[in-house]
Amino acid sequence: MKGSLKIGKIFGIPIYINYTWFIIFAFMAVVLSVNYFPSYVDNWIPLVYWALGICTSILFFVSLLIHELAHSFVSIKKGIPVKSITLFIFGGVAHISREAKKPSSELMMALAGPLSSVLLSGIFYGIHLLTSGVFEPVAVMAGYLAWINLFLACFNMIPGYPLDGGRVFRSLYWMLTGNYKKATRVACIAGRIISYIFITGGVFITIRYNLWTTGLSLSFVGWFLNVAASGSYRNAELRDSLGGVIASDIIIRDYLSISPALTLKQVHVYIMHTGRLFFLVTDNDSLLGSMALENFKSVPQELWETTKVGQVMTHADEMQLIHLEDDAVNILEKMDDVGASRMVVVDGDNGILGLITRDNLMRFAQVRSELGT
Ligand SMILES: [Zn+2]
Known part of the structure; x- marks a missing residue:
């Protein structure tokens, strides 16, 4: 795979890291160490903040990987092999070798990721409660990871294809109408509508409230979603037109x-x-x-x-x-x-x-x- 580094295999699935991921990793570690953790506790030495920042970023990466492995695990159980998992700037992608044959399989595959993130969030929250007042560095870190995993689950459940929520939406539509092609089209269109909401919302926040970082991040996520949704749409069209061709x-x-x-x-x-x-x-x-x-x-x-x-x-x-x-x-x-x-x-x-x-x-x-x- 181009622009990606292979880091190993889990359950026989090759795991890749895209180079863009290193940018987000470094960015996250710096923001956590310099800004986030010091704002919570102010009497630790810098080394502790940096150790925490790096550990948290690594555990965030492990959380993303577990999310993708959850999708992959259900996919394999449903008889659809997974070619690889790639982690990149906004998260991960499990490369499923083909589309599900039944809407119920797709529904379970799509839900597995967000459910695993909710579960992880719960586990980290438990660790946070257990270590609070006992071992503060771990409590702060676990608290952050609980929050970010919950955010990950919610963000992924936005009903625009190719996000997990979009896949859930597609499988439900497919289940109700029995029309796979139309379900894909509708879910891709939903993905594009949501992407425009993000883009314009981001611009609005930037101009109206002068919140540059938040506004531009929202627009950037919207733009990314738009590219992904349009790509999925073209892909679906292409698959349609090549259907039955050998x-x-x-x-x-x-x-x-x-x-x-x-x-x-x-x-x-x-x-x-x-x-x-x-x-x-x-x-x-x-x-x-x-x-x-x-x-x-x-x-x-x-x-x-x-x-x-x-x-x-x-x-x-x-x-x-x-x-x-x-x-x-x-x-x-x-x-x-x-x-x-x-x-x-x-x-x-x-x-x-x-x-x-x-x-x-x-x-x-x-x-x-x-x-x-
Ligand atoms: Zn997912």
């Missing part, structure tokens, strides 16, 4: 293959003549790898005459191969996951059948949506 419908059988023994200079001539930028590297019809623009760019031009295709190609075992009966929506997800713009279609014995390109897939989806599949 690889054999969109395969491009006209591909060019080259030998690994060619030099880059020779391939360059080939490119200039054909205008094609992608080649399969083969030896007696068996796939060895692929050669695209990025493979070329890794070698300085003066070495093109002496460098062979076999030395710089992407090897077949690093390539994602697909089959004729694979679902177009899944192929697109695979491409997104690995950041690929093309994939090779093979038969049962890994014999090459053709290519699927992202451009072609998108064009196909667009035509279908314009003609109203």
Whole structure:
């Protein structure tokens, strides 16, 4: 995954931290250590504030992770595998491999996260009560964590897709009407309406009450929600228009293959003549790898005459191969996951059948949506 660092695996699910998360982590630790904790208790040494600030930020991170694990756990129980969990600037995302087949499954998956946050809030509140007056640093920290987990649960229950509340809303709508497509559309529209309320509310607070930090934060959250809701909407449309399409419908059988023994200079001539930028590297019809623009760019031009295709190609075992009966929506997800713009279609014995390109897939989806599949 791009821009993310893998930190480990829990229940077999890879856990990633997006780099934006470090910004929020540092920001939170500083604000807590310099501002929040000193305003509560004023006679501790700075080291205690900093230790508390960092511990609280780490426990907040663990809380977010538990929230996402709760979603993932229910998802796996419902038979839907979870590919990964990524923690980023506003929280986390569990990458569920496909949508739920039943509204009740989606409802339970969506509720699991906020429920776990409420539970955590209760546990931290219990610790706060037990340590109050006994060990103040822990009491202050637990009190803060109780509050922020409760906030997290409430914020996530805002009924705009793709927030958890939006998923709850979608599943209920889906349950009542039996119409999954319409439920998704309505939940995405709700997400956008809520995002505009946040944005305009933030601007209003900034101008009317001169509360810059609060106002701008609200607008920023609104903007983020808007991007997420619009993205989900487009995604839903795309899924709709690719419904029922499989690889054999969109395969491009006209591909060019080259030998690994060619030099880059020779391939360059080939490119200039054909205008094609992608080649399969083969030896007696068996796939060895692929050669695209990025493979070329890794070698300085003066070495093109002496460098062979076999030395710089992407090897077949690093390539994602697909089959004729694979679902177009899944192929697109695979491409997104690995950041690929093309994939090779093979038969049962890994014999090459053709290519699927992202451009072609998108064009196909667009035509279908314009003609109203
Ligand atoms: Zn959630």
